[in-house]
Amino acid sequence: MAKVIIYSTDGCPFCAKAKSFLTEKGISYDGIEVQSGSSVWEEMKKKTGSGSLPQILIGDEPVGGYSDLVNLEAGGELSQKLGLAEEGKGVPLYDVIIIGGGPAGLSAAVYAARKILKTLVVSKDIGGQVAWTYDVDNYLGFSQVDTADLIAKFEDHVEKYGVEKLVGAEVKALELTGKLKKVTTVDGDSYLSKTLIIATGKRPRPLNVPGEKELTGRGVTYCSTCDAALFEGFDVAVMGGGNSALESVFDLMKVSPKIYMVSLTSVTGDEILQDKVMSSPKVEIFTEYKILRIEGESSVEGIEIESLKTGKTKKLSVQGIIVEIGLLPNSELVMDIVETNRTGEIIVDSRCHTGVSGVFACGDVTNVPYKQIIVAAGEGAKAALSAYDYIIKQR
Amino acid sequence: MSKQIKIYTNPGCPYCKMAKEFLLKKGVEFIDYDVKNDKDAREEMKKISGGALRVPVISVCNEVMVGFDRGRLEQALSCLEQSSKIE
Missing domain, CATH: 3.50.50.60 (FAD/NAD(P)-binding domain)
Known part of the structure; x- marks a missing residue:
């Protein structure tokens, strides 16, 4: 990535905005403090042709101030100038990527979309564990509902908000330690996101015997x-x-x-x-x-x-x-990164935070007790709201 | 080649229903065989799938899929477009 330099001064609102903008996008920069009339100011003027603050350089190229930066991003030129277009060609950036399409993941998708977060759901299937039973009698508002119909309603609700979905995709690798989280699928496609919500649920425990x-x-x-x-x-x-x-x-x-x-x-x-x-x-x-x-x-x-x-x-x-010998949490992908309990469930706090900044978990994959559809849906909502809070605080 | 899709299902299986709804949503025609109540269909299902005892079994063009994998089914459906182009 090309080096980014930002000339700024204390008390300048657009300088602060430009810095937060870069931080939010996960772009690292060198900040140079400038006093009007100083030698640094002269140097800046020489390099950028302007004496106003802030001034931003990408590589050796002056790109202007905060509004120019925003315009570059809007026009899709920013990543090109940063050299990211080559590096991560076609790697889309989301506010939140949700892994899992059960009640927790889909509820998170609805809540994220309603906060106008750019959201992607990546999941092998839709419905998750709900599809293992024929009907549901304890989901509020439905004294009895066919599970396939309930799942269809969940999906329709998500579709109403235009959430992007990648169904049938299996996640191969996750990079979670950086500011931007990277999700790579088995097909080799990668996606970047400011936050990640793990809602991968559980699977039947196998016997692990020959045959x-x-x-x-x-x-x-x-x-x-x-x-x-x-x-x-x-x-x-x-x-x-x-x-x-x-x-x-x-x-x-x-x-x-x-x-x-x-x-x-x-x-x-x-x-x-x-x-x-x-x-x-x-x-x-x-x-x-x-x-x-x-x-x-x-x-x-x-x-x-x-x-x-x-x-x-x-x-x-x-x-x-x-x-029918019980279930295993689908937490293998993050086992080395986030904290899990003895049974492999991801440990979360009351706001669905894992120990890793910007990474949230909800539903049956977590240590939250009572594995119920309504609990999973509630936890999904919480995870999305926590992801929203996290993004707001980064600004 | 209009009815190229056969789906073998159990009325009590949610995945079967989801698979059928997916096909309906895609607007493709299919023949549904109830393998719980129709023993001949159950035998045919086993025969075409190499002995599968799992539903749904879905046959699209020349491909036979055991279980409902939406991604794979969607991919398999592309053969319908190709064949209609040839027609």
Whole structure:
């Protein structure tokens, strides 16, 4: 980047404005203090042809005062003069980039757009974890709503404000320590922003056993709502001992001849659900068992489990596996930069600040308790307002 | 070549509904197969996808996608424009 010099003096409002403008854009500069009639003033006059303040030089070229600077920016010439046009050719600059398109990210997008912040949402999908369930009964204003309809409403709301969206894009790298945050996608495209909001949510915790990756979508599923119906007539293993696992077993009782429930611990879900599941002759429960491997060539054929108490192993013939062993926060990209708790959730304060200046987080990826759609949406709003406050204070 | 898109769905699956709404929004025609209730469709879905037990399965031109990936589907839809140009 070309060197920027600004000649200024104390008490000159346009000097202060020019400096804040540069700071806000993340452009570093050397400030030279000038007194009228001094030798520095003479030097400035010689270099710029003007005696008024401020005077700004980009490289060796005098570009004038504050209003000239703003005009250059408006005309798109500033980055060219700075040499940024070559360096970061076509790298767009945003006020806020939001990573994640679930309720937290989309709510942040609405709040940011309403503050007239130039906003970009980068997300693999729209809806996030909301799409894992068929309907929602506890979002204010909707006593029952189909999730696909709710997600469509979220997206329509964001679209109303003309927020730019990059859906289907996966973020590969983040540079967060500088004044401008840089987001690079797997496709190699980069975007710059004054602030970043991380709203990446959670994903199902995998079993991490041999055969799992290869057979995902071929009998292994993490979305019971979506795929359990395809297991009609199959013997199925449900991994996990909580409510989600019990609900999966309950759904399968209608379509599967035999259901095995395999859990590392004792079954912990709601008692009413436990009673229903345990009284079914179709269901066999293995508590304090771990899974060793999933077997099958082109589809699931069985699993091998091991008793934690006796070490004895057992093979179960199943054609379907539903994994319900909890969730993992999608915080890997920032794990080394922001502070996380033991489970990998990003630690935020009551205003969604992470420890890194200009970087905010909200929703299920954070340590905020109660993972609910309405909580995530509220946190998203807070993150956007905090990002706005941050930008205002930089001016 | 007007009905080149087939989508295999489960009525209870939100991703399936989202995929169909996306196609509707794009204004493209598609045939929807309910694999929960139609066993033949379920078998066909498995056959064209190399054994997928996951919905939705979407077949666009000669490409078969397992799961709803909006970016990938959007890209796949470009084959429709190309084929209509050839026509």
